[in-house]
Amino acid sequence: MLQNFFKVAFRNLVRHVGFSFINIAGLTLGLTACLLIGLFVWDEHQYDKNIPDGSQIYRLYNTYTNNDGTDDRAVVPPMFTTTLQHDFPEIEQTAKVLMLPENKVLFEANNRKLYEVSGYYADSSFLDVFALPFKWGSAADALDDPASIVLSEEMAQRFFGNTNPVGKQILMDKTPMLVKGVFKKDLKFHLQFNYLAPMAAAGIPAERMQSWGWQQFYSYAKLKKGVDVDALEKKFQAIVLAKTKAFNPDDRGSNLAHLQPLGKIHLYSANFKFDAAQRGNITYVNALSLIAIFILLIACFNFINLATAKSLQRAKEVGVRKTIGADRKQLMLQFVGETVLLTFISVVISIILAVTVLPWLNDFTGKHISTILFVQPVTIVLFITLTLLVGIGAGFYPALVLSHFKPIKVLKGSFTGDEQPGKIPWLRHGLVITQFALTVLLIISAIIVYKQVDYLHNTDLGFNKDQILFFPMRGDDMFKNYETFKNELQQSPGIASVSIGYGFPGDAVAGDDIIVDRNGEHKSQSATQLMVDFDYIKTLGLEVVAGRDFSKNMQTDKDHAFIINETAVKQLGFGSPEKALGQKLWWKVWGAKNPDSLKEGQVIGVVKDFHYKSLYDRVETAVLQIFPDAYWKVAVKMKAANIGNTIGYIKNVWSKYSPEYPIEYKFLDDNFEQMYKAEDKLRSLLMIFTCIAIFVGCLGLFGLAAYTAERRKKEVGIRKVLGATTQGLVMLLSKDFIKLVVISLVIASPVAYYFMQRWLQDFAYRVSIGWSVFAIAAIVAISIAFITVSFQAIKAAIANPVKSLRTE
Template identity: 35%
Template sequence: MFKNYFKIALRGFRRHKLFTFINIVGLSIGISAALVIYLIVHFDFTFDKFHKDSDRIYRVTTDYSFSGEVGHNGGVTMALAPALNTEATGIEQVAPFYLYWEVNVQVPNGSNTDSKFKKQGGVIFADEHYFELFDHTWLAGNKKNALKEPNTVVLTTKQAKIYFPKLQYANMLGKQVIYDDSLKTTVTGIIEPFTQNTDFKAHDYISFITGTTDHYIKGNFETAEWGNTNSASQLFIKLLPTASPAVIEKQLNAMLTKHNPPKPEDRGNTQGLHLQPISDIHFDQVYGGFDGVRTASKTTLYGLLVIAAFLLILGCINFINLTTAQASQRAKEIGIRKTMGSRRGQLIMQFLSETFLITFFAVIISVGLAPVILKLFADFVPEGITVNILAQPDLVVFLILLTLLVSGLSGFYPALVLSGYKPVTVLKNQSATNSSKSRNAWLRKSLTVTQFVIAQFFIMATLLVSKQIYYALHKDLGFKKDAIVNISTPFKSINTDKQQVFMNKIRSIPQIELMSIGGAPPSSGSTNSTTVTYKDGKKEIKTDLQQKFADENYLNVYKIKLLAGRNLRPTDTVGAGNIIINNTYARILGFRNPNDAIGKQLGYNGKQKTIIGVVADFYQKSLHAPIKPIAILQPKSNKWNNRTFHIALKPQTAGGTEWKTAIASFESIWKEVYPEDDFEYNFFDDNIAKFYTAEQHTSQLLTWATGLSIFISCLGLLGLAIYTTTQRTKEIGVRKVLGASVAQIVTLLSTELIWLIVLAFVLVTPLAYYAMQKWMEDFADRTTISWWIFALSGGGMLVAALFTLSFQTIKAAIANPVRSLRSE
């Protein structure tokens, strides 16, 4: 029976090749999008789900508020972990670890040239409790005591093979690994890395106790200060099965208050601890993930699902429209089948089998297209996503379910309509009844409107996102961003003469206009802040104040406007206590006129500092974040905030290579001064553009979704136009014989469909406006939602529709009427 269904279906496809092609293309586009989006969403939502008792594992994070400025930190004070072990209840496991960031690694190999590895990420300090919480397979060493002693390290198999490529795992034990030239460790364990999706990508685990004894990093492990929070200090806990997260969180905050009681001057300022489920870390946009680890956005993933659903719906709408439009052509077939004894259920199965076959072909095409799409969106798609049917059983299940779902959505209603015709009526008139025609026409119109609502929504969203990105990249941010190069010298050379040597050598490069040395540029991803107080005689104002460390040339390199007072001078050393503040901070202190702030004293880390200048506000981060109070001051005496060169280049001639020559000179001098370190530089405006990478990806995705939705909608429109002109062939012939012009006939055939597009525009405009406003709320500074976005969307869709319709309507209008009227 099923064999017969498919044979009949294939015959029908051959008779109606164009409609079959349109249906397969429309469905394959929607299914391809759904398949790729499934791979992305499934990939991100499976992160760190595999850990034993993962529902009881939490990261402890810190929230704080200073003078209304709210902040969040993924780390905690290092004093918390030992206190939990002695004072807390309801906690089964406490596992602190410390992120070591990028380090240089040296592996002695017994020869004159040791193996060296630069800027290795994935190095952390941990103890034996870490491996009790996150269970790895051990290939060498003992989990219980591998990290109990100072100066020991556990390696993953992948990293161990990099360090000791010729040794067996057991023979690696006892070997030495040196970090940043001074921290010498002994290998005590080899473990298998996680093969599942995880954000825990560390591969070098140095014993935690090493950090409290090694002179090089001992200061970072200071546990006496409960008020200090460090994002590198991470703490994970595992609750007892009977413990409540809310109760434990309350207990933690009580401990924090006990050990760090609020002072009278801290009134209005708060600090608290929060439990973050381990499953939330991969999607965290507030506290941040781990160094170098990508975080996903649930909003983006849900948006992808909506796009996939829309594209699938568009394909299904095309199928329903074209199938019901063809109903009259199959009415006689249905009547004969029913007369010969076919039951309605059998006819429904016949039509569903046809739909299933078309969907199956579309799925096959989609599987072939998926790898191509993944390559097209390589910048957007996370690494590690592949299409391998044989190795991904979940993907096979998804495709089967998707095939059944699309077959049901596309075929069920047409099957009901077609199978419901009465044999007497259709055989007498060789067509469906007028009521059926009317019902089907209204359905087709409704579905066509839905198609163009979706397509125009995508157009409007794409235009707005592009407008916001353009606004962000071209807005006056309060500083110059073009033709400025940033070069940071290595940490290990900060307190040496090499930095001065490098600076003296590059001064002679003719392409340099001006140069400054200090900390981070005006706008960057890093944040350095401290708590500052100001007493105006009546009250004390305590504020979390961001800091930019700079010399006297910093303001001139970035063209930051000085509103009052003076610039920094070479004589303004740290001891002099002179600082510049921005206008936002001046207003927080109560000064409406910037000049009134000059000479005022601030309580600054236990010392007094004098305000010598006020600069105009500038953005310290992207437009997502508001401008915050900030101070510009000389770098600290230890020079940790004095390692970045800010180099303003002279204007480049049209088609010139002056900047390229300057960069080559920088690199040549770098190799002379720092032969062991790689030369890296950044153009400042490129770093600003990176703030909006997510928006640029969204714009790229919306552009593709818009193009596909327009293409699918126009395919459906073309199919309907072909059907309409075919049905009205004789009417067109009569009108031409009676004197109707080509333009009049084209207008006649197009008017109804054009009005459907206009109706779709009216319906989608308020929906799109609301959605745009919600998306724009994520920006502290944003562009306006201009009227031309809607006008361009509606006009563009109308032009595309007219262009699509013209192929068929003009062809029908210029056809010889003799051919259509010959049989009359």
């Protein structure tokens, strides 16, 4: 019997080729989108799953709150791990790694010179907390010697080929290091690095490691089994609050320490500041999961609408089957079997499409998802389950409708398909409303995401980022003779300006306190410190709104002058830019032999606020000052003509001052482009899946339009005989569907507004959701619906009325 069911099902699919193609196309697109999204979501949840005892490992992070707001910071002071290790018996082991600015380190071995950007200085206990598998050597004592280093398998192969490098020497920025081990890189570890050097090799003074204020470390704690994490966190928070306040009593902010489970670092740290982890975003993962469910539901609803639209054409088949003895159970099994067969075909095609598209998905998302997943036993069982669930779920209602037909009415020709007027149309209409509400939700979301991403890329940042090339200085000669190096660069006719400093937009910046006079008392205020030279403002094109720029002609500017931004004027209590001029500021000098050494100066200028960080972050108090000891990056503003020749000139000048180091440069605007890669990908994915949802959703309308045209063909014939025009008939058959789309717009719009407003809250600077967004979505949705429905309406309107009325 089962063989006969599938034989009949196959014949039906072949007999109604157009109907079968539309159904298979809709299901295939929906399932392919679901498979690809499912693979992405599954992969996002695999981070840190392979770390032994991962459930006992927690990352320390800090929530800092002041008048500017609240920030979660992935970096913490060095005393966090020291205190946990010494004072808390619940802790089995702690480890920390030093956060470094994004700066490539030159490695040399076997006559090869290559820069590496991904590496850390780490405690020797790091390899105890995270038991990374080693290919050569051993993790035990690998980081005890200050002159030791461990390499990733990938990095070892670049320098030493396939030979065992343990015991061999490699130069790290000219410093000899002994290779103690080679670890296998785990692509699903939240920290990605190619080398680890001992913390002792970083040369940090011992007193600096006793700091409660220097937040520069990614720190971890491995807890003993059975520890109450909440109780431990509360005890530790109390200590941190007391110690940080005692360390810096002038700081008006507060620090709240937290323990973050290892398994949540990747997906639940999207808004953390100063985080080098491989970060995903649980909001985006959940959104994509919902989109997958939406598209699958839309595809299933399509099948229901298309199948019921065809019910009149199969009514006589049902009547004959019932007359010769088929019961309702057999008929339902027959029709559900057809759906399962159709779903099976769709699943097979969708798997083929998913395997074909997977390399693009990997390239687009930077992942390494393997096609081997498709042949795993668990995956095969999942595909079979998916086929049955979708097939039975989508086919049950049409089977129920078709098997319910009365044979006497069908065979006498009096069957209309609506034995219970009102109920079946309401259900079909509800399905279409749901379909289009989901589709409209995606359309509105896509429009808002597109506008926000466009705003991120094109908003005025307060400085000119075009044609600025920048690179780190290297080699003693360049650092000692940076002014001569800068002057020689400026000799090129293709170079407009050169600036050397620390703290260029889109690059590393330093946070430190600035001291201000408040009613005769010195008070500290957190600020971003930008260590600049005399050409910084000119090179970036900053706007001075009050006062003046730094000048070489003013001898006091080097040691006793500050320039602040507009936000600093407000936060420091100066009232207005003009009133800020001449105000006294003090700053604790970095690296001074006397730790209490203060630089005293006055505000000589105020610059318009500019975005030195991404638009996720608010513009904060920024202080610009001349401080050559911190100079390490060079920014070159080039003229538009002959950029290639200008870059060649820069390379030639570089080779005079740093011949042993290859130059590594990038453009400032590229830095800002990289900041919004996740949003760019979200925009592209939303556009793709919205188009799929629109296409699949249109099939549902097509199905309902076909059903209506079939049901009302005699009415249309009579109206044509009585003189109705084609245009009038098209409007008659289309208006009900437009009403459904309008209802879906009313339902979807507030839902989309709520969720997109929440998404926009992640950005300190964002677009507003105006009425135009919903107007555009309405126009798009109604236009798509009308075009889809009008195809069937026109077809019915131009049909020969004689054919539809000849049976009367």
